[in-house]
Amino acid sequence: MTVEERPIRILIAKPGLDGHDRGAKVVARALRDAGMEVIYTGIRQTPRMIAEAALQEDVQVIGLSILSGAHLELFPRVLEELSARGVDDVLLFAGGIIPEVDVPAVKEMGFAAVFGPGTDTKDIIDFVKQHAPRRA
Amino acid sequence: MDVPAPVTDPAAIALVEGIVRGDRRALARALTHVEADSTVGRQVLAALYSRTGRAQTIGITGSAGTGKSTLAGALAREERRRGRSVGIIAVDPSSPFSHGAILGDRIRMQDLTADGGVFMRSMASRGNLGGLSESAGGAIDVLDAAGFDVVLVETVGAGQDEVEVANAAGTTVLVTTPAAGDEIQSMKAGLMEVAQIMVVNKSDLAGADSAVAQLRSLLAIAEHGAWEPPILKVTARAGEGVADLVDAIDRHQHHIRASEHAPEERRMLAERQVVALARAALHREALIAANANGALAALVDDVARRTRDPRSAAEALLRAIRSAWASGTRGPEERGPRP
Numbered sequence: 085m086t087v088e089e090r091p092i093r094i095l096i097a098k099p100g101l102d103g104h105d106r107g108a109k110v111v112a113r114a115l116r117d118a119g120m121e122v123i124y125t126g127i128r129q130t131p132r133m134i135a136e137a138a139l140q141e142d143v144q145v146i147g148l149s150i151l152s153g154a155h156l157e158l159f160p161r162v163l164e165e166l167s168a169r170g171v172d173d174v175l176l177f178a179g180g181i182i183p184e185v186d187v188p189a190v191k192e193m194g195f196a197a198v199f200g201p202g203t204d205t206k207d208i209i210d211f212v213k214q215h216a217p218r219r220a
Numbered sequence: 221m222d223v224p225a226p227v228t229d230p231a232a233i234a235l236v237e238g239i240v241r242g243d244r245r246a247l248a249r250a251l252t253h254v255e256a257d258s259t260v261g262r263q264v265l266a267a268l269y270s271r272t273g274r275a276q277t278i279g280i281t282g283s284a285g286t287g288k289s290t291l292a293g294a295l296a297r298e299e300r301r302r303g304r305s306v307g308i309i310a311v312d313p314s315s316p317f318s319h320g321a322i323l324g325d326r327i328r329m330q331d332l333t334a335d336g337g338v339f340m341r342s343m344a345s346r347g348n349l350g351g352l353s354e355s356a357g358g359a360i361d362v363l364d365a366a367g368f369d370v371v372l373v374e375t376v377g378a379g380q381d382e383v384e385v386a387n388a389a390g391t392t393v394l395v396t397t398p399a400a401g402d403e404i405q406s407m408k409a410g411l412m413e414v415a416q417i418m419v420v421n422k423s424d425l426a427g428a429d430s431a432v433a434q435l436r437s438l439l440a441i442a443e444h445g446a447w448e449p450p451i452l453k454v455t456a457r458a459g460e461g462v463a464d465l466v467d468a469i470d471r472h473q474h475h476i477r478a479s480e481h482a483p484e485e486r487r488m489l490a491e492r493q494v495v496a497l498a499r500a501a502l503h504r505e506a507l508i509a510a511n512a513n514g515a516l517a518a519l520v521d522d523v524a525r526r527t528r529d530p531r532s533a534a535e536a537l538l539r540a541i542r543s544a545w546a547s548g549t550r551g552p553e554e555r556g557p558r559p
Contacts, residue, residue: 090256091319091344116320121344126327133333137326140339142248170245219252 092120092216094145097134098127099158107180107201108149114205115212131158135165138174144216147208148195149180156186159193175215179203232263239268239366244339247366251341254358265358268365275307275364276473279388280374281414282395287421291395291456292374293329298459298466299370300337307363308332308340311356311375319346325374339363354500357388357493388493391472393417393465396435398427413442416449416472419465423453446481447472506541515540 096112098105105127112122123141125133138146148162155178166174178190179199187198197211227233235253238246253261278295280288289310296306310325323342332338343356356373363371373389394415399422418439420431435451450468454461476485510516519537522528 091314091321091346093252112322116315116322117318119318119320121314121321121323121342123323123326123342125333126324126330129330130334133330136333139245140248140333140341141323142252219249219256 090219092145092212093123093141093143093219094120094147094212094216095123095125095134095138095141095143096147096149097125097129097137098149099129099131099134099162100150100152100154102127102149102151102180104151105149107151108147111147111149111179111199111205111208114209118209118213120212131161131165134162135169135171138166139169139171142219143174144219145175145177145212147177147179150178150182151180153181155180155182156189159190159195163193173217175212175217177208177211179208227263227267229260229263232260232267235260235264236267239264239362240271242367247339247362248341250362251359254362255343255355257355257358261358265361268362271365272361273364275368275371276391276469277360277364277371277389278373278469279392280372280395281376281392282419282421283400284376286395286397286400287456288374288376288395289325289328291393291419291421291454291462292325292372293332294454294456294459294462295372295466296329296332296338296370298462300332300335302466304369305337305367306332306339307366307368307371308338309343309356309359309363309371309373310340311343311345311373313376314344314346321345339366339368354497357497360388388489388496390476390489391416391469393419393469395419395421396431397422398425398431400431413444416447417465417468418449418451419454420451421454421456423461424455424458428453445485446479447475505545509541509544510537512544513540515544 094115096108096115098108109124112124115122123137123143125137129137134146134148146166148159150158159178163176166172176195177197177199178195182190182198182200190198196215199208227236232253235246235250239250250261250264253264255261280292280295282288292308292310296308299306308329310323312321312323312325314321321344323344325342326333326340329340332340341359343359346355356375360371360373371389392415394417396418398420418435420428420435422428432451432453439449439451452461452465452468454465456462476482479485507516516537519528519533523530523533
């Protein structure tokens, strides 16, 4: 295995009170099938749990999925928890139900991309492969 | 080389200093390097090794679906109740096709995520040439050196690699269930013999007592030293029997540290680790040498065409490997970071 071929480690997490995680699981499986190591933590994660998982797992990429509409409240809190832990070198993207009107605000927070319903998983894979920061 | 090379890489020095200070981010990054077997990772391990040996190291292994993650979570909670800090390494298989993996063990340990006395790391087996036992063994050492009182390693006990990982731990717990009746009967002697504690998990299900009885009769014919492996009924989901399991682990840890056999058992563990690491490195180096001049491919073709038998092909391959090493191309002594 060469350095470049080392699998990308990525955290897929669901902040807030969403009751299901079908979309997040579809994305997790697609990323796995693209050769990545996907840490999946299940539903109902607090911002603190997400940041701790990202730190402990030393992931290169974090994908947050949210359906409830609380993204403008929860995303900034995840970012605060991450920066409180010094986790400042990860690629962030978002998915789920995020109204078009909120996308600029989400990107402004530091999310490099927002993938809504109907996104081809191949686009997510390409995005991650292209932008994931390198580690060891 | 008779002594480990001095630690010179500034990145490795910074990580080691961070770990000693209790910086969890340095710990996480060091584990990434160790898992990648990078130069930094090797230097970190060399620098930290003298700090290891304080933690209780516990391997948890067993077939898929026996509840290892749930048991690891329950164990961690009980250890926390007893005031001990806990490092956890959870190994899941990589897909043999894509080499990717979904690492979902945190789902069963969500409540532990925000506990500052717990550090949990997921690892994919990466299915490459004994790399698993190398990197998981290294991760155990890093968490031990970081000062965790208890280090748990959870692996799927399907293959040799997983057994070796379990071997790197001081106490290995083999997990089975009442539903695994036939499986217990056909359980390989080797798997029984690596375990110092047997757990029948999901003991609230029917058949738990008969699973215990089957294990007991198998154990009666297995070889064991001064330590006789206890068989415990546990229902990890409800936390039942977990305190007894921790007591049993404590007794075994005391046994390997304090008994008259302690030095000899420590030596056996050290020997297993060194041999396993050397075997993995040899395997890797040999395959590089075997592939270097196409020797392997040519011999495989011959065997597939039945123009040569597999045994003589294997002998010829060994000769090719030896001559590649003799000609000085990347012998085992001079390898750099894993390719």
